[in-house]
Amino acid sequence: MDDKKNIRKKRDSKNGKNMTQPITENLDYKYLDKIKHIKFQPIFILGLHRSGTSILYKILSATQSFNIVTAYHLIRYDQLLHNYINDLEEKAKNDLKKFFKKQSQTTREIDQLHITPDMPEEYGFLLAKKDKRSELNNKNLPVFIELCKKIQYISDKNKPILLKNPYDFTNFLFIKKKFPNSKFIFIHRHPLNTLNSQLNAMRKLLKKKNHYMTLLSPGYKKVYDNKILLYYHRILYSHYLPLRLFTAVRKMIKNINYFLKDIEHLKEEDYINIRYEDLCRETNKIINGITSFLDTNPQQSRDYSGFISPRKTIFLRETKMIKNYILKKTGSYLSYCGYI
Numbered sequence: 001m002d003d004k005k006n007i008r009k010k011r012d013s014k015n016g017k018n019m020t021q022p023i024t025e026n027l028d029y030k031y032l033d034k035i036k037h038i039k040f041q042p043i044f045i046l047g048l049h050r051s052g053t054s055i056l057y058k059i060l061s062a063t064q065s066f067n068i069v070t071a072y073h074l075i076r077y078d079q080l081l082h083n084y085i086n087d088l089e090e091k092a093k094n095d096l097k098k099f100f101k102k103q104s105q106t107t108r109e110i111d112q113l114h115i116t117p118d119m120p121e122e123y124g125f126l127l128a129k130k131d132k133r134s135e136l137n138n139k140n141l142p143v144f145i146e147l148c149k150k151i152q153y154i155s156d157k158n159k160p161i162l163l164k165n166p167y168d169f170t171n172f173l174f175i176k177k178k179f180p181n182s183k184f185i186f187i188h189r190h191p192l193n194t195l196n197s198q199l200n201a202m203r204k205l206l207k208k209k210n211h212y213m214t215l216l217s218p219g220y221k222k223v224y225d226n227k228i229l230l231y232y233h234r235i236l237y238s239h240y241l242p243l244r245l246f247t248a249v250r251k252m253i254k255n256i257n258y259f260l261k262d263i264e265h266l267k268e269e270d271y272i273n274i275r276y277e278d279l280c281r282e283t284n285k286i287i288n289g290i291t292s293f294l295d296t297n298p299q300q301s302r303d304y305s306g307f308i309s310p311r312k313t314i315f316l317r318e319t320k321m322i323k324n325y326i327l328k329k330t331g332s333y334l335s336y337c338g339y340i
Helices: 002-014 029-035 053-061 071-075 077-085 089-102 124-131 141-154 172-178 191-207 211-216 218-225 227-236 243-265 276-281 283-293 317-321 323-329 331-336
Strands: 042-046 161-164 183-188 271-275
Touching (some): 029 141, 042 053, 053 183, 053 283, 071 141, 124 141, 141 161, 172 183, 183 276, 191 243, 191 317, 211 218, 243 323, 243 331, 271 276, 271 283, 276 283, 323 331
16 A cells, blocks of 8 residues: 555656645755855845836846846755756756646746746745745844855856845845845836736736745745635735735835935945836846946847836726825835936
């Protein structure tokens, strides 16, 4: 009977049925001494959720000037060194490709970014798995450092590591204190468009189970594992009773005010501001400005304008309803970013 169970378990594994289950065994444990003295230069892409951090990350990764965090790194974190040292990376990535194909999910569904194991992703997902908090803090800092060292070891050790995490948008002073050599790329988007996109994204995630997100986010998987919890969240984000809307607005305004207050304490040579709207209109100019600021020469010279094709924004009724309130509360930010 045990033999039959083992055979069935292996068969299910090949078919991708267990891909959403975390690998409990840490296969990297015996290799950690190899990354003990690895150094890295961190560069952070920071912005509000749905402000354009993902597309900017994708475009900058295409310059091949940086090491990046990928979906593979996050989903198979505890076997990165093991797979690299034992020439198992390609197999592990192919297994992920098969899983994505099996689920018939080709994009993130909240946008048109194509899903692959090498897709740039945010390190906040790993922090949440290890610490239940998505922003960097003293408790999860060792995990973040280990992640960066692992990626440097299995990638090009001479390249800086480019990272992104919207949860750390207001956390850059803490990051700068912990990593004095860090640089920051802040991406801004008009608050109305940002809020509208946040609501649309959450409703899509709650309307239909996103298998890619279940691999990355334990919290998201937990919601779909509990019908009552799922129903509760759907009510919070519904068109009829958008209770979560007001929480999202307060949080956005709070984060914007934190940014405006703390940015004064960051040296100008340590950061650059860009706008999502400018990235859409003048992609090559913005990317060249960023690489110039970072003093890096793109190893892959190309036209980056094809990476981004913004769609016309259709504002939700709820967003229109509080438009004047948002414009009033974010006036200083709108002025700082040059929207008014």
